[in-house]
Amino acid sequence: MSEEHFKSVISHAKEYGFVFLSSEIYDGLAAVYDYGQNGVELKKNIREYWWKSMVQLHENIVGVDASIFMAPDVWKASGHVDGFSDPMIDNKDSKKRYRADVLIEDFQEKYRVKNQKEITKAKKRFGEDFDLEQFVATNPNIARNNAKIEAIDERLKEGLESGNLHLVKELIEELGIACPVSGSKNWTDVRQFNLMYSTQMSATDGDNKIYLRPETAQGIFVNYLNVQKTGRMKLPFGIAQTGKAFRNEIVARQFIMRMKEFEQMEMQFFVTPGQEMEWYNHWKSHRMKWHLNLGIDKRKYRFHDHIKLAHYANAAVDIEFDFPFGFKEVEGIHSRTDFDLKQHELATGKKLQYFDHEKNESYIPYVVETSIGLDRMFLVLMSNALQTEDLGDGQTRTVLKLPPALSPFQCAILPLVKKDGLPELAKKIMRDLSLDFNCYYEEKDSIGKRYRRQDAIGTPICITVDHDSVNDQAVTIRYRDTMNQMRVSLSELHETIEKEVSMKALLKGLI
Numbered sequence: 001m002s003e004e005h006f007k008s009v010i011s012h013a014k015e016y017g018f019v020f021l022s023s024e025i026y027d028g029l030a031a032v033y034d035y036g037q038n039g040v041e042l043k044k045n046i047r048e049y050w051w052k053s054m055v056q057l058h059e060n061i062v063g064v065d066a067s068i069f070m071a072p073d074v075w076k077a078s079g080h081v082d083g084f085s086d087p088m089i090d091n092k093d094s095k096k097r098y099r100a101d102v103l104i105e106d107f108q109e110k111y112r113v114k115n116q117k118e119i120t121k122a123k124k125r126f127g128e129d130f131d132l133e134q135f136v137a138t139n140p141n142i143a144r145n146n147a148k149i150e151a152i153d154e155r156l157k158e159g160l161e162s163g164n165l166h167l168v169k170e171l172i173e174e175l176g177i178a179c180p181v182s183g184s185k186n187w188t189d190v191r192q193f194n195l196m197y198s199t200q201m202s203a204t205d206g207d208n209k210i211y212l213r214p215e216t217a218q219g220i221f222v223n224y225l226n227v228q229k230t231g232r233m234k235l236p237f238g239i240a241q242t243g244k245a246f247r248n249e250i251v252a253r254q255f256i257m258r259m260k261e262f263e264q265m266e267m268q269f270f271v272t273p274g275q276e277m278e279w280y281n282h283w284k285s286h287r288m289k290w291h292l293n294l295g296i297d298k299r300k301y302r303f304h305d306h307i308k309l310a311h312y313a314n315a316a317v318d319i320e321f322d323f324p325f326g327f328k329e330v331e332g333i334h335s336r337t338d339f340d341l342k343q344h345e346l347a348t349g350k351k352l353q354y355f356d357h358e359k360n361e362s363y364i365p366y367v368v369e370t371s372i373g374l375d376r377m378f379l380v381l382m383s384n385a386l387q388t389e390d391l392g393d394g395q396t397r398t399v400l401k402l403p404p405a406l407s408p409f410q411c412a413i414l415p416l417v418k419k420d421g422l423p424e425l426a427k428k429i430m431r432d433l434s435l436d437f438n439c440y441y442e443e444k445d446s447i448g449k450r451y452r453r454q455d456a457i458g459t460p461i462c463i464t465v466d467h468d469s470v471n472d473q474a475v476t477i478r479y480r481d482t483m484n485q486m487r488v489s490l491s492e493l494h495e496t497i498e499k500e501v502s503m504k505a506l507l508k509g510l511i
């Protein structure tokens with residue numbers, strides 16, 4: 001994928017009512033976006049796929065919906081007031097601001113790309129006999145590149161963990177990293193920048209600063225005891241939540257990849273201390289399965305272990321996707337120990353513990369968290385799905401090959417002409433199908449044009465009602481991906497569609 005493809009995704013998203021710039025008629029608001037009539041459906045379906053797979057398919061996971069505003073002391077206890085910051089650096093010539101660690105990670109990516117090229121070349125040379133594992137383990141060029149990546153990791157980690165940001169600047173200078181805009185290496189020092197937004201709780205009090213939550217997780221931690229007691233939950237158990245979070249991102253760019261207001265889908269899994277690594281590995285593989293179940297090529301996904309662990313974590317990994325601008329995080333899986341509950345215990349004096357009947361003792365559970373950005377997942381799907389297909393004879397079509405159950409519409413119902421009773425029959429079919437699926441009804445323009453419009457918004461099935469339908473009680477189904485057509489009787493229509501496009505069919509891949 002390329003920058004060119006990324007541009008097409010952004011313009012397609014706008015042209016077809018998926019994503020608009022916020023307040024566009026006022027020239028927009030940087031790094032804030034609105035979802036349009038098709039985007040809101042896709043987003044809702046991703047959320048539903050996540051929620052059902054996490055809550056409905058796990059008897060030991062329940063949900064909550066906590067407020068965006070929380071007592072300000074929550075953020076002191078959690079460490080966000082003092083520590084939720086990113087290291088930033090400015091280029092003095094372009095006046096552009098960057099995250100220092102991201103500049104360095106992007107530099108390392110060049111070595112990974114080189115390795116990939118070596119592998120592709122070797123694959124071609126050795127053909128069927130190619131043994132990837134052996135090649136990676138023995139090729140000297142790959143070993144050299146990996147050593148460079150590791151050496152940079154070590155130095156970055158040292159700088160970030162010690163808080164000695166001079167070391168990070170030194171590393172940027174030594175690596176000769178230039179500003180992508182000005183091309184110059186004229187950098188400021190590296191500084192820390194807090195990402196939390198704040199506002200005033202009441203109009204009258206003096207000191208009443210309140211934060212907009214930068215993550216949904218704390219809303220789960222502060223409700224741990226409420227849910228555990230009222231739900232009579234036994235370890236291990238999870239609490240899931242989806243909702244808005246806000247971050248004053250230094251470098252907000254790349255469309256909906258990094259926004260100032262975004263939505264998270266998080267699950268905190270509470271376990272007996274000592275069992276956290278087992279559950280960490282469990283959730284790592286389960287979450288990857290969730291992604292791959294969407295039918296996306298597994299070569300577009302990879303795990304990336306954190307080199308710099310947050311102070312509260314004893315293990316952390318990102319699930320990265322190959323976006324048009326390279327591999328980047330879409331989800332994080334973190335083993336957070338008992339850090340958060342312990343901090344809230346200390347701050348409030350309230351016991352946030354679990355009484356283990358088998359051990360006959362109380363303790364603070366450990367937590368393994370899975371945290372995915374809904375908007376980033378939206379971008380994964382859009383950039384993976386958008387394709388321009390060559391149909392021969394100089395013809396092309398633009399098609400959005402979204403997973404059928406997540407598409408804004410599961411089917412379109414199209415009477416061939418606007419008369420002879422066809423619209424009436426089409427509407428009758430629509431009334432029945434609409435109870436289970438989001439259906440699009442359209443009678444304007446030629447059938448070919450209507451098919452193309454549905455391809456462009458990702459509708460997996462078009463149902464055409466023609467003159468024969470009135471007599472033979474059958475319709476033509478046309479598939480988005482293959483463009484194949486098939487005659488189906490009305491009595492079998494619902495079942496045929498359900499097998500192909502329902503959330504149920506998608507979820508079955510997970511059990």
Ligand code: ATP
Pocket residue numbers: 215247249256257258259260261262263264329330331332371372373374375376
């Ligand atoms: P990054 O390193 O890309 O800033 P992060 O490590 O700060 O991400 P987490 O705090 O682990 O992210 O948040 C969990 C998930 O929330 C991320 O994997 C990502 O999908 C999403 N997310 C985080 N920040 C943003 C943002 N500014 N815009 C959109 N999604 C975001």
